Amino acid sequence: MVPRRFVVRSSRPDTRDTRTLELSPVDGGPLAFDAGQFTMLLAFGVGEVPISISGDPTAPDPLVHTIRAVGPVSRALAGASPGTVLGVRGPFGTGWSVGDGRGGDVVFVAGGIGLAPLRPAIREVCAARADYAHVAVLYGARTPDDLLYADDLQRWAGEHDVEVQVTVDHGQHAWRGRVGVVTELVARARFDGARTLGLVCGPEVMMRYSALALLDRGVRKDRVRLSMERNMQCGVGLCGHCQLREYFVCVDGPVLPYDALEPLISRAEL
Amino acid sequence: MEPRVIDTAGVQALVDALLARGYTVVGPTVRSGAIVNAPITSVEQLPRGWGDDQEAGRYRLRGRGDDALFGFASGAQSAKPVFFPTEEVLWRGRRTPDGFTVEAEDLQDDRRDDQPGADAPYALLGVRSCDLAAIGIQDTVLTGRRPDAAYAARRAAAFVVAVTCSDPGGTCFCVSTGTGPRPGPGRGAPYDLALTELLEPGAHRFLVEVTSDRGAEVLGDIGSTSATAADLEAADGVADRAARRMGRELETDGLKELLYAAAESPVWDDVATRCLACANCTAVCPTCFCTDVEDVTDLTGSLAGRNRVWDSCFDADFSLLHGGRVRASTGSRYRQWMTHKLAAWIDQFGMSGCVGCGRCITWCPAAIDITHEAAVLRREAAEQEALP
Numbered sequence: 001m002v003p004r005r006f007v008v009r010s011s012r013p014d015t016r017d018t019r020t021l022e023l024s025p026v027d028g029g030p031l032a033f034d035a036g037q038f039t040m041l042l043a044f045g046v047g048e049v050p051i052s053i054s055g056d057p058t059a060p061d062p063l064v065h066t067i068r069a070v071g072p073v074s075r076a077l078a079g080a081s082p083g084t085v086l087g088v089r090g091p092f093g094t095g096w097s098v099g100d101g102r103g104g105d106v107v108f109v110a111g112g113i114g115l116a117p118l119r120p121a122i123r124e125v126c127a128a129r130a131d132y133a134h135v136a137v138l139y140g141a142r143t144p145d146d147l148l149y150a151d152d153l154q155r156w157a158g159e160h161d162v163e164v165q166v167t168v169d170h171g172q173h174a175w176r177g178r179v180g181v182v183t184e185l186v187a188r189a190r191f192d193g194a195r196t197l198g199l200v201c202g203p204e205v206m207m208r209y210s211a212l213a214l215l216d217r218g219v220r221k222d223r224v225r226l227s228m229e230r231n232m233q234c235g236v237g238l239c240g241h242c243q244l245r246e247y248f249v250c251v252d253g254p255v256l257p258y259d260a261l262e263p264l265i266s267r268a269e270l
Numbered sequence: 271m272e273p274r275v276i277d278t279a280g281v282q283a284l285v286d287a288l289l290a291r292g293y294t295v296v297g298p299t300v301r302s303g304a305i306v307n308a309p310i311t312s313v314e315q316l317p318r319g320w321g322d323d324q325e326a327g328r329y330r331l332r333g334r335g336d337d338a339l340f341g342f343a344s345g346a347q348s349a350k351p352v353f354f355p356t357e358e359v360l361w362r363g364r365r366t367p368d369g370f371t372v373e374a375e376d377l378q379d380d381r382r383d384d385q386p387g388a389d390a391p392y393a394l395l396g397v398r399s400c401d402l403a404a405i406g407i408q409d410t411v412l413t414g415r416r417p418d419a420a421y422a423a424r425r426a427a428a429f430v431v432a433v434t435c436s437d438p439g440g441t442c443f444c445v446s447t448g449t450g451p452r453p454g455p456g457r458g459a460p461y462d463l464a465l466t467e468l469l470e471p472g473a474h475r476f477l478v479e480v481t482s483d484r485g486a487e488v489l490g491d492i493g494s495t496s497a498t499a500a501d502l503e504a505a506d507g508v509a510d511r512a513a514r515r516m517g518r519e520l521e522t523d524g525l526k527e528l529l530y531a532a533a534e535s536p537v538w539d540d541v542a543t544r545c546l547a548c549a550n551c552t553a554v555c556p557t558c559f560c561t562d563v564e565d566v567t568d569l570t571g572s573l574a575g576r577n578r579v580w581d582s583c584f585d586a587d588f589s590l591l592h593g594g595r596v597r598a599s600t601g602s603r604y605r606q607w608m609t610h611k612l613a614a615w616i617d618q619f620g621m622s623g624c625v626g627c628g629r630c631i632t633w634c635p636a637a638i639d640i641t642h643e644a645a646v647l648r649r650e651a652a653e654q655e656a657l658p
């Protein structure tokens with residue numbers, strides 16, 4: 001339960017409320033992780049919250065976190081300037097295991113900040129692109145100003161033969177792209193459902209509808225994976241906060257297969 | 271080792287022997303109208319002659335008119351707070367200009383002097399069978415997967431004297447949960463000695479069963495006689511009579527499936543009209559383990575760190591996410607509590623989280639009864655099945 005100290009090496013703005021931090025350990029080696037895992041990130045004296053690792057699993061130094069400032073702790077973390085020491089526990093939880101999609105299509109469906117936890121898996125696929133057939137990144141954000149990782153999106157499309165489709169809830173001024181919900185992208189993208197692994201991350205309602213849209217396209221329930229969000233205090237299955245019926249989301253998740261989640265997330269307030 | 275017999279003076283000798291071995295002896299004692307666990311040094315501090323009346327939402331001490339030392343049922347507290355204190359330091363650190371440093375382990379330990387657990391090792395006197403089962407469950411929960419080091423250390427050092435229940439309360443149902451009323455080796459947490467109080471006129475004595483080497487050693491320090499067939503038979507009688515006087519019953523067959531299927535039952539809304547979400551039930555529950563982590567800062571703001579404190583799934587902010595609470599309604603929180611305890615626990619840990627101690631029923635200010643609600647769910651499911 002004692003954190004390791006990591007120093008902020010750089011901090012880059014992504015959007016008006018989101019920043020990406022690069023961190024290096026003060027002592028000891030880098031934090032090896034699987035794409036999809038998270039850490040408990042501590043702003044000393046303020047608090048500790050779960051944040052997914054958004055960097056490259058094959059190059060875990062620096063440790064990369066993309067943080068949206070929504071409350072006291074995330075604000076303190078996102079606002080940490082270079083040189084600041086933050087506490088890190090982890091990595092915790094299950095990963096995407098995107099390698100299970102080798103030989104077939106992989107569809108990433110992201111809503112808002114949900115692109116951050118998917119990025120390590122997208123990178124993993126791009127690094128071994130020939131192992132996969134069709135790859136799609138379907139990404140929905142509130143407004144064009146809320147889009148994360150514009151450079152990455154371009155590179156994935158331009159250099160790695162990834163079908164990148166972006167939509168926003170509210171288009172404004174110069175936006176020439178699509179306006180609408182991400183599930184519409186799922187209905188339209190060019191993958192073959194029968195051989196697809198679908199990885200989904202975003203707000204819970206968005207994930208529920210995206211999963212249904214994937215099933216509509218013929219993806220098997222056990223080949224759809226969602227990253228669940230629950231209150232987390234310990235990250236190691238001891239505090240009880242993250243329970244979703246029989247699952248401790250911090251240990252059994254956050255990435256869980258849709259066939260296990262279906263009876264749970266379709267019930268209110270479980 | 272064969273069972274032995276001691277008298278009341280022998281119980282005092284047992285306490286003395288444990289104290290001499292450096293244990294803090296924690297036993298039942300009467301305080302402000304209830305039986306609570308506290309450090310004791312003398313048999314005189316035990317609730318001699320006290321029993322209790324327990325019903326849903328009701329607890330009263332009752333004079334028994336005899337000399338029984340253990341003639342009562344489960345008190346408000348189980349052994350839980352002894353091994354799993356309400357508050358525990360996780361670590362301490364110091365603010366520095368660029369962030370913080372973590373205090374070295376030994377410095378952290380110095381600050382634990384006033385912490386619960388500082389007077390360990392503990393010898394627990396009079397642990398009921400349901401509570402032994404609860405300790406066993408907490409051992410699995412807190413050390414089975416990711417060990418809680420402080421808990422594990424306190425547990426390993428502890429000496430446990432169990433006791434057979436002779437006079438179960440109106441809310442007890444350990445026979446239904448298979449956890450009592452008599453301690454048995456291999457059932458629940460291991461213990462060192464087990465007492466069965468034999469209250470025969472003129473022959474007030476205790477059968478002592480020995481289940482560990484440590485127990486044998488301690489018993490060897492004090493005078494005891496070997497148990498006769500009559501002693502053994504009398505002890506069996508105590509347990510049999512207790513088993514036949516359970517105040518409550520819980521049908522456990524298929525309970526997990528029943529609760530999983532009942533997620534949308536109207537029962538939860540019905541309970542919500544009565545439940546105050548006060549969290550009494552989770553506080554007195556001997557197996558509830560949920561905690562919150564709090565930041566602590568001293569007045570100067572330079573020394574800070576994190577403490578772990580008991581929490582409850584009934585607390586409004588337990589499931590807080592940015593954007594709202596997962597379980598906003600009281601009904602959903604009661605469903606979480608009951609479903610976790612009786613169903614999800616089985617998937618998580620291979621055992622039910624309920625030991626039949628009845629505390630959640632007794633200490634509920636609204637007299638909500640988990641056995642009653644389970645029966646209602648079962649009836650409702652049966653009625654649905656009967657529909658054409």
Ligand SMILES: Cc1cc2nc3c(=O)[nH]c(=O)nc-3n(C[C@H](O)[C@H](O)[C@H](O)COP(=O)(O)OP(=O)(O)OC[C@H]3O[C@@H](n4cnc5c(N)ncnc54)[C@H](O)[C@@H]3O)c2cc1C
Binds near residue numbers: 047049053069
């Ligand atoms: C597995 C996982 C991965 C995540 N990854 C990211 C990420 O990569 N980037 C990102 O910006 N956000 C991520 N989040 C969400 C992030 O943890 C919350 O936004 C953050 O906890 C909000 O805390 P706060 O104090 O700033 O806000 P407040 O809304 O004020 O929260 C108050 C308290 O509630 C609790 N809390 C609130 N929301 C959450 C939450 N969603 N999860 C857990 N506890 C919460 C915390 O204990 C917090 O201190 C992730 C959440 C989970 C569960």
Ligand code: SF4
Binds near residue numbers: 240560582607608
């Ligand atoms: S019943 Fe509630 S407080 Fe008790 S262990 Fe389960 S989730 Fe935690």
Ligand code: FES
Binds near residue numbers: 232
């Ligand atoms: S975050 Fe504590 S049990 Fe999952």
